[in-house]
Amino acid sequence: MPGGDMAKPLLGRRNMESNPDLAATVGRTIGILGSGDFARSLATRLVYSGFQVVVGSRNPKRCAGLFPSAAEVTAQVDAVKKTNVIFVAVFREHYSTLCDLTDELAGKILVDVSNNTEINHHKESNAEYLASLFPACTVVKGFNVISAWTLQSGPRDGNKQVLICCDNQEAKRTVAEIAQVMGFTPLDMGSLSSACEIENIPLRLLPAWKIPVFLALGLFLCFYTYNFIRQVLHPYIWEQKNKFYKIPVEVVNSTLPCVAYVMLSLVYLPGVLAASFQLRYGTKYRRFPDWLDQWLQHRKQIGLLSFFCAALHAVYSLCLPMRRSHRYQLINAAVKQVMEKKTDAWIEEEVWRMEIYVSFGIMALGLLSLLAITSLPSIANSLNWREFSFIQSTLGFIALVVSTLHTLTFGWTKAFDENQYKFYLPPSYTLTLLVPCTVILAKIFFYLPCIHQRLRRIRNGWEKGRHDFENPLQQQESVCAR
Ligand SMILES: Cc1cc2nc3c(=O)[nH]c(=O)nc-3n(C[C@H](O)[C@H](O)[C@H](O)COP(=O)(O)OP(=O)(O)OC[C@H]3O[C@@H](n4cnc5c(N)ncnc54)[C@H](O)[C@@H]3O)c2cc1C
Ligand SMILES: NC(=O)C1=CN([C@@H]2O[C@H](COP(=O)(O)OP(=O)(O)OC[C@H]3O[C@@H](n4cnc5c(N)ncnc54)[C@H](OP(=O)(O)O)[C@@H]3O)[C@@H](O)[C@H]2O)C=CC1
Ligand code: HEM
Ligand SMILES: [Cu+2]
Ligand SMILES: [Fe+3]
Incomplete structure (x- = not known):
């Protein structure tokens, strides 16, 4: 023993x-x-x-x-x-x-x-x-x-x-x-x-993980199908081009980041919804609807799955240039360039765009790793409430913002380019932006001084229609909050 x-x-x-x-x-x-x-x-x-x-x-x-x-x-x-x-x-x-x-x-x-x-x-x-x-x-x-x-x-x-x-x-x-x-x-x-x-x-096998895992798999399936149609099926049908080699790496690497990004925004969406409920009802003592309660409780698992997909996406991205298909494409492009008698294929804007979006991607992944590490029980226990909530809530939200910058600089003007629409389907990154941008805008809205004050008072126990007017400052605030 x-x-x-x-x-x-x-x-x-x-x-x-x-x-x-x-x-x-x-x-x-x-x-x-x-x-x-x-x-x-x-x-x-x-x-x-x-x-x-x-x-x-x-x-x-x-x-x-x-x-x-x-x-x-x-x-x-x-x-x-x-x-x-x-x-x-x-x-x-x-x-x-x-x-x-x-x-x-x-x-x-x-x-x-x-x-x-x-x-x-x-x-x-x-x-x-x-x-x-x-x-x-x-x-x-x-x-x-x-x-x-x-x-x-x-x-x-x-x-x-x-x-x-x-x-x-x-x-x-x-x-x-x-x-x-x-x-x-x-x-x-x-x-x-x-x-x-x-x-x-x-x-019970990992009960808290069931819904988040199904969510991740569902999103993966949707985005994979979408990307498959755009990147493989469309060239096959319209140009008779065989792009099936993209199935294991490229389509997966377009799908994983979309799942990671959407899941990350789904971690911060319920907090925003909860705040809206509290503002609407003017109290924190009213129970949230069951679905929101459930959602709030599954954020950790959703977040960790998002991190998992993002980490895979990073590894896939690093492997993109070492594939044989990539080498052939480079050589073919070089030959074509020689035939066209072009000496320099450098496009300054493209260079800068990529440098920036890769850098944002790395930063976002770094922040997410920090969140993932602090969710280990032994580390979480060594942090006080303030520290834990700063990392989870504030840094996590910053990770969402940086991911958005990463996605925006990656997508750039593709959303406005007609050639990017395959079967009228827009590039997948435009779809992923919907929820995260909503969350970010809502968070900014809640930080408007008026709203922020009211929310803070509600969270300190204040209730609409049950406050005393002894404190003139408070009175002023509540007028402002309306
Ligand atoms: C990789 C990764 C790992 C994760 N690991 C974990 C984990 O281990 N554990 C975990 O719980 N979540 C985890 N999450 C999920 C997520 O980070 C947290 O749930 C995070 O706290 C959500 O932040 P929020 O700002 O949306 O919501 P909240 O922090 O719930 O609240 C929103 C705002 O309201 C304030 N607030 C909320 N309730 C009160 C109150 N009663 N009184 C005063 N103010 C209040 C908060 O300070 C905050 O400003 C993880 C996410 C990721 C991506
Ligand atoms: N292993 C684990 O991690 C956990 C086990 N449990 C529970 O603990 C109990 C024992 O599990 P575990 O120790 O793993 O099982 P084992 O098979 O290793 O041990 C069972 C023991 O039961 C005794 N026993 C008494 N009467 C009989 C009999 N008629 N036939 C066979 N064995 C008999 C035997 O001891 P002897 O020959 O000395 O009489 C035997 O060593 C189970 O109910 C299990 O569900 C619960 C939680 C965790
Ligand atoms: C080390 C970290 C990262 C690197 C190196 C990286 C790199 C890349 C690369 C190279 C692309 C382009 C892929 C392609 O050409 O199809 C891309 C796209 C993308 N990345 Fe990242 N990334 C990282 C982290 C992240 C993180 C943390 C997120 C979000 C959680 C994210 C979300 C996205 C999204 C949504 C796309 C667009 C995918 C598409 O629509 O095709 N990335 N990233
Ligand atoms: Cu029983
Ligand atoms: Fe039995």
């Missing part, structure tokens, strides 16, 4: 000073039934947190060596007799084999840590099933959201919350205290009927 991390003092120590109840919990004997991965990690963590541990196994001799030496490994019956709190680290399928222990278990607290393999696989939750097998015991559901790995390496950056539910308050508090001494944060989820919900949590 790796001792290095485990030997470090845990959060538990600090908790104990502030909560004398916890000091009584330490030193208790805790039982574990089962000797598998979870049982081993749990035993180790408990031992290092100062508990006495007794493990009950069907075959104690075989597995004693796998546990820390401070843990006692004995037969199931003996282990159960020695303690009042028993973690059942056994799969649901084998719960019924514990029925031999019914008499010894009577009156004790059983902690059900089990998970299922599918959402709602069984009619009743595992914990309720265990409770029905041992009606004389108090069953507490908990710890299933913690992996054996997290138990081993200590609750540092990962998920520190332990969701607990039980019908008996006393038993629930006991298990919550154990979790706290181990350095976890217990979260009361109510009665045992919540067990089903708790058991489903570890089975």
Whole structure:
């Protein structure tokens, strides 16, 4: 067992000073039934947190060596007799084999840590099933959201919350205290009927990411089709030119930045909408509509996906000149130039435009990287609210503005060039500009002194029609705000 991390003092120590109840919990004997991965990690963590541990196994001799030496490994019956709190680290399928222990278990607290393999696989939750097998015991559901790995390496950056539910308050508090001494944060989820919900949590695959990922894929598909029609299909149909080589790199590299850019603007659009709602209703105490609430909560994921697409776009862009197709095009252009007896193909405006848009692109990506880094929990935790919101809100918005400059200098006058319209479809960059420009204009609008003041007062708790006129300055402001 790796001792290095485990030997470090845990959060538990600090908790104990502030909560004398916890000091009584330490030193208790805790039982574990089962000797598998979870049982081993749990035993180790408990031992290092100062508990006495007794493990009950069907075959104690075989597995004693796998546990820390401070843990006692004995037969199931003996282990159960020695303690009042028993973690059942056994799969649901084998719960019924514990029925031999019914008499010894009577009156004790059983902690059900089990998970299922599918959402709602069984009619009743595992914990309720265990409770029905041992009606004389108090069953507490908990710890299933913690992996054996997290138990081993200590609750540092990962998920520190332990969701607990039980019908008996006393038993629930006991298990919550154990979790706290181990350095976890217990979260009361109510009665045992919540067990089903708790058991489903570890089975959900990145729930917060579902909508943002579908959004990104949807945008990608739309823009890809659009770019494909313009860059490949149009030359094929109108000029019989084979441009299918553009499918893997060029079309993708026109699509990714569009997705990144639109997604970035969708991160800042809900903030603008929220502000409009607050201005409209003159209060911050009115709930936003559900869709806006959801949207506000998914901004982090939308932003990170935007960053991901932008980073890919940057790598694709760097690779553009090293492709064979690009080399052939250069040579062909050179030959054509010789035939036409032109000596200099330099166009000053084009040169400057590209220098500038590439530079803006790099700056935007740099800012987005900063946002992405600060969204790592360990870094976010080391920043105070002000710092985090400055980076996320202010620098993120600046990234949106710089991206807009990047896109505008890239597109330049293409929007006004008839030759750029394929099947009457404008260049894709013109489509992407719509939402970001709306967001930027709205933000500028909200920074007009009058609007800004009113918004700030609303966010400080002021409400329309419920303010006092004792402060003449405030009165003046509210007149202005109208
Ligand atoms: C790469 C990347 C990573 C991201 N990572 C994260 C992340 O880790 N976590 C995250 O939450 N978001 C993340 N985001 C999303 C986004 O950066 C944030 O949601 C950002 O705070 C949105 O800024 P905003 O100005 O639109 O909205 P907000 O900051 O919500 O608010 C708009 C304005 O209102 C003010 N305001 C809001 N509420 C109040 C209030 N109650 N009282 C007073 N003033 C208020 C704010 O100061 C701000 O000026 C990420 C985005 C990107 C692109
Ligand atoms: N691994 C993990 O990361 C997590 C696991 N869990 C839950 O913890 C429980 C145990 O998981 P895990 O440790 O990974 O599983 P393992 O298969 O590694 O261990 C299961 C243990 O159950 C014991 N057991 C008792 N009765 C029986 C029986 N009749 N048949 C077979 N085994 C029996 C065995 O110990 P012995 O032979 O000594 O009696 C065995 O070591 C499960 O309910 C799981 O859902 C929850 C969260 C995370
Ligand atoms: C290192 C960073 C970046 C570099 C080197 C870069 C480079 C480029 C290049 C070379 C193009 C032209 C592609 C082509 O010829 O088809 C382009 C287009 C574009 N870039 Fe970037 N870029 C960077 C970052 C970004 C970022 C962060 C965004 C926005 C989030 C962005 C958004 C766009 C958009 C919207 C287009 C127009 C795409 C089109 O309509 O075809 N770029 N960029
Ligand atoms: Cu269930
Ligand atoms: Fe099953």
